[in-house]
Amino acid sequence: MTLPALQPQTMAERILSMRGGKTVYAGDLAVVEVDQVMVVDSIAQSFIERMERDLAAVPKYPERVSIVIDHVAPASTVSVAQAQKEAREYAAATGVQLFDVGRGICHQVLMEEGLARPGWIVLGSDSHSTTYGAVAAFGTGMGATDIALAAASGKTWLRVPESVKVTFTGQLQPGVSAKDAALEMIRVLGADGATYQSVEMHAGDRFTRGERMTLANLCVEAGAKAGLVVPGGEILTDYGYDIPEWVYPQPGANYVREVVLDLDALRPRMSAPNEVDNVHDVAALSAELRGMHVDQVFIGTCTNGRIEDLREAAAVLKGRRVAPGTRLLIIPASSQVMEQAMEDGTLLTLQRAGAALGTPGCGPCMGRHQGVLAPGEVCVSTSNRNFIGRMGDKDARVYLASPAVAAATAVMGRIALPEDVLAVAGV
Amino acid sequence: MPRIWKFGDSVNTDDILPGKFAPFMAGEDVFQTFAFHYIRPEFAAEVRPGDLLIGGKNWGLGSSREYAPAALKKLQVGGIIAPSFARIHYRNLLNLGIPAFEADLTGSLNDGDEVSLDIATGRLTRGSDVFQLPPAPEFLREALAEGSILAFFKKHGRFPGERNPGE
Numbered sequence: 001m002t003l004p005a006l007q008p009q010t011m012a013e014r015i016l017s018m019r020g021g022k023t024v025y026a027g028d029l030a031v032v033e034v035d036q037v038m039v040v041d042s043i044a045q046s047f048i049e050r051m052e053r054d055l056a057a058v059p060k061y062p063e064r065v066s067i068v069i070d071h072v073a074p075a076s077t078v079s080v081a082q083a084q085k086e087a088r089e090y091a092a093a094t095g096v097q098l099f100d101v102g103r104g105i106c107h108q109v110l111m112e113e114g115l116a117r118p119g120w121i122v123l124g125s126d127s128h129s130t131t132y133g134a135v136a137a138f139g140t141g142m143g144a145t146d147i148a149l150a151a152a153s154g155k156t157w158l159r160v161p162e163s164v165k166v167t168f169t170g171q172l173q174p175g176v177s178a179k180d181a182a183l184e185m186i187r188v189l190g191a192d193g194a195t196y197q198s199v200e201m202h203a204g205d206r207f208t209r210g211e212r213m214t215l216a217n218l219c220v221e222a223g224a225k226a227g228l229v230v231p232g233g234e235i236l237t238d239y240g241y242d243i244p245e246w247v248y249p250q251p252g253a254n255y256v257r258e259v260v261l262d263l264d265a266l267r268p269r270m271s272a273p274n275e276v277d278n279v280h281d282v283a284a285l286s287a288e289l290r291g292m293h294v295d296q297v298f299i300g301t302c303t304n305g306r307i308e309d310l311r312e313a314a315a316v317l318k319g320r321r322v323a324p325g326t327r328l329l330i331i332p333a334s335s336q337v338m339e340q341a342m343e344d345g346t347l348l349t350l351q352r353a354g355a356a357l358g359t360p361g362c363g364p365c366m367g368r369h370q371g372v373l374a375p376g377e378v379c380v381s382t383s384n385r386n387f388i389g390r391m392g393d394k395d396a397r398v399y400l401a402s403p404a405v406a407a408a409t410a411v412m413g414r415i416a417l418p419e420d421v422l423a424v425a426g427v
Numbered sequence: 428m429p430r431i432w433k434f435g436d437s438v439n440t441d442d443i444l445p446g447k448f449a450p451f452m453a454g455e456d457v458f459q460t461f462a463f464h465y466i467r468p469e470f471a472a473e474v475r476p477g478d479l480l481i482g483g484k485n486w487g488l489g490s491s492r493e494y495a496p497a498a499l500k501k502l503q504v505g506g507i508i509a510p511s512f513a514r515i516h517y518r519n520l521l522n523l524g525i526p527a528f529e530a531d532l533t534g535s536l537n538d539g540d541e542v543s544l545d546i547a548t549g550r551l552t553r554g555s556d557v558f559q560l561p562p563a564p565e566f567l568r569e570a571l572a573e574g575s576i577l578a579f580f581k582k583h584g585r586f587p588g589e590r591n592p593g594e
Contacts, residue, residue: 143493145522366446
């Protein structure tokens with residue numbers, strides 16, 4: 001099927017045109033078929049209530065709905081356990097797919113299960129559903145009511161977003177990762193720099209699928225509706241995706257803004273409290289910040305809990321120990337990541353360095369369990385938000401960084417660069 | 428008379444309702460008592476039905492959690508006025524039927540001001556001062572006429588702007 005294009009289209013315009021069966025441009029309203037609806041444990045009860053009480057509906061296509069128990073997994077309280085029990089019962093009764101405790105974080109699990117594919121529309125009840133743009137799926141987050149409407153109807157409505165074009169040039173240098181590129185992108189765009197818009201990332205064959213997930217994941221921190229990476233490199237060759245021609249943007253498409261990010265010049269970045277776009281060059285942080293004691297280091301989440309990330313951390317931690325007075329929490333993003341890290345010895349390296357390992361899931365990211373912070377504590381985290389009270393007490397502070405910077409920080413007990421650690425011989 | 432609660436720029440969903448007080452953790456009956464728990468701890472106890480919130484740019488950034496606006500709904504907040512809203516949160520407000528207006532009144536109104544708001548016309552008054560708020564985007568008015576997008580969908584079996592089945 002082809003649709004008449006009156007003028008060249010962005011990636012978002014092309015995907016939403018094809019999936020809505022009507023040529024649309026930024027600003028138009030599109031009603032599109034939804035390929036996957038993802039529900040997380042924290043809103044499962046609201047979702048079920050909307051479906052059963054408000055809509056009196058069952059999922060139109062049960063195979064297109066997934067429930068993932070990840071935000072507080074395993075359950076920390078009786079009320080959480082009850083919510084998760086209801087989610088399991090709902091899945092059993094309706095035939096929707098359930099990914100239970102330990103399988104991992106929703107976005108990682110859907111990607112591993114092939115439930116996000118090029119050209120698909122994937123809606124998740126989690127704002128980081130932009131992650132699916134890593135494989136050229138139009139992924140976006142919505143609340144419980146929108147998610148229920150999509151499950152009941154098989155469709156959703158979207159205002160077709162304007163697009164910001166981000167072009168990556170050069171190559172990541174040693175000690176610098178996709179997280180640093182993502183934080184730099186958020187710094188340049190600003191926390192509301194892409195609100196209602198699609199961030200269309202042109203990276204050629206740079207970045208693995210996992211790195212593309214990190215980039216697409218953080219786009220929501222600029223307010224974006226979607227973070228779409230133009231297919232290239234590993235995802236073209238290694239995953240067997242069928243990549244339709246209509247996911248690629250057309251030359252001459254209209255962008256509201258164009259940004260070029262030079263990876264050659266990029267150095268490790270850190271986002272300081274309490275806004276994600278408060279991004280700094282780690283090397284240029286004040287002596288006071290560089291000397292501050294760090295109580296906890298957390299490596300994990302949908303942003304940075306993949307095998308690439310654990311290996312990056314292990315390369316810094318190998319043969320070294322976490323500094324006295326600092327805790328290192330490591331939570332793989334999924335059971336598959338956990339298995340990979342077991343098989344190649346990464347997990348043993350991390351364990352021997354003194355890490356505390358957790359069940360695959362969201363961990364303490366949003367301050368619910370498995371490592372929340374006390375008043376005044378400082379955490380360097382590979383997660384995606386550093387808002388007031390996000391990971392525990394309102395007077396705790398969260399600094400966002402790459403796995404390599406987080407690992408170096410764990411070794412030194414203060415904010416550090418990988419080279420600070422690698423310059424010192426391991427034990 | 429409804430009163431104004433004034434906030435700054437970039438009020439995020441963790442500010443509106445911290446994740447640790449989500450209904451499935453704090454309890455369905457009491458989670459709303461944690462609204463603005465860290466940034467305005469007196470809010471939940473002192474807010475009165477119909478009170479209006481005004482904020483700066485990018486209101487509601489962050490999480491997709493619908494229980495953040497659901498807490499405000501339970502507290503019977505009368506509406507939110509901000510120059511710009513984060514998109515997921517804006518959809519959640521629409522879905523819950525909490526009036527949201529895109530306007531910057533942070534320089535014109537103060538905390539505690541007594542005002543009245545006509546939702547249908549967007550006319551906000553404080554004493555003799557009148558502020559005209561902009562209408563909802565055109566493609567949403569069809570849905571808002573039914574109360575919410577969910578109500579529209581239940582009645583028509585389709586989304587606003589979507590062709591009728593069989594058309």
